[in-house]
Amino acid sequence: MSDSKNTILTPGQKTYDQKAHSHSKAVDAEFAAEMVRRAKGLIEKDCHEDAEIFLRQGLERVPDHKDCQAYIAVCLAGKRKFVSAEKLAKNVIRNNPFDAIAYYALGRVNLLGSRRGSAFRNLEKAQNLASGDREMEGAVKELDPRRPSVIPWLPRNNFLNILFGKWRASMSRGK
Numbered sequence: 610m611s612d613s614k615n616t617i618l619t620p621g622q623k624t625y626d627q628k629a630h631s632h633s634k635a636v637d638a639e640f641a642a643e644m645v646r647r648a649k650g651l652i653e654k655d656c657h658e659d660a661e662i663f664l665r666q667g668l669e670r671v672p673d674h675k676d677c678q679a680y681i682a683v684c685l686a687g688k689r690k691f692v693s694a695e696k697l698a699k700n701v702i703r704n705n706p707f708d709a710i711a712y713y714a715l716g717r718v719n720l721l722g723s724r725r726g727s728a729f730r731n732l733e734k735a736q737n738l739a740s741g742d743r744e745m746e747g748a749v750k751e752l753d754p755r756r757p758s759v760i761p762w763l764p765r766n767n768f769l770n771i772l773f774g775k776w777r778a779s780m781s782r783g784k
Contacts, residue, residue: 634671638674640667640670641668641671641674641677643667644664645663645664645674645676645680647660648660648661648663648664648667648677649680652683652684660680661681661685664680665681668681675705676710679697679698679710679713679714682701683717683718686718694718694721695715695718695722698711698715701714708738709736709738710735712731712732712735712738713731713732713745713748716730716731716749716752728752732752735749736749736750756774758774759773759774760773
């Protein structure tokens with residue numbers, strides 16, 4: 610009989626063995642981080658159900674693992690369960706208000722649920738919190754379909770950027 614603490618389930622398997630073994634917290638945290646890494650690749654390929662299996666395995670070992678919870682929210686949104694996904698992502702943010710991954714997950718949930726305004730605000734928060742984390746900054750920029758600011762040294766919401774951005778958009782529509 611296999612032990613869920615030592616065996617990684619493949620995406621096709623849906624059953625978990627509940628045999629308990631004691632592990633150190635560091636080993637459990639490392640296992641959960643590996644499950645997140647595997648799930649992220651599957652999420653990018655839109656294999657949300659398979660990714661959720663890996664994330665739930667991570668949560669079996671570390672029930673309060675914030676990254677597993679955040680990415681499960683993305684998986685739920687990918688399966689069109691937007692209300693549950695948003696509640697889970699907001700709960701992760703409530704417990705970890707300075708976590709870039711939580712805001713990134715909520716932004717992805719909002720994008721999948723066609724709430725672009727909320728998505729951009731949350732992705733911007735994720736980008737601000739992830740300053741220095743190249744992987745997170747790249748992931749946020751990849752999701753942002755907006756054009757670069759007209760005046761790059763000013764904030765996006767600066768009056769001049771807004772004015773010139775509207776002008777640029779009207780010029781591109783006229784062509």
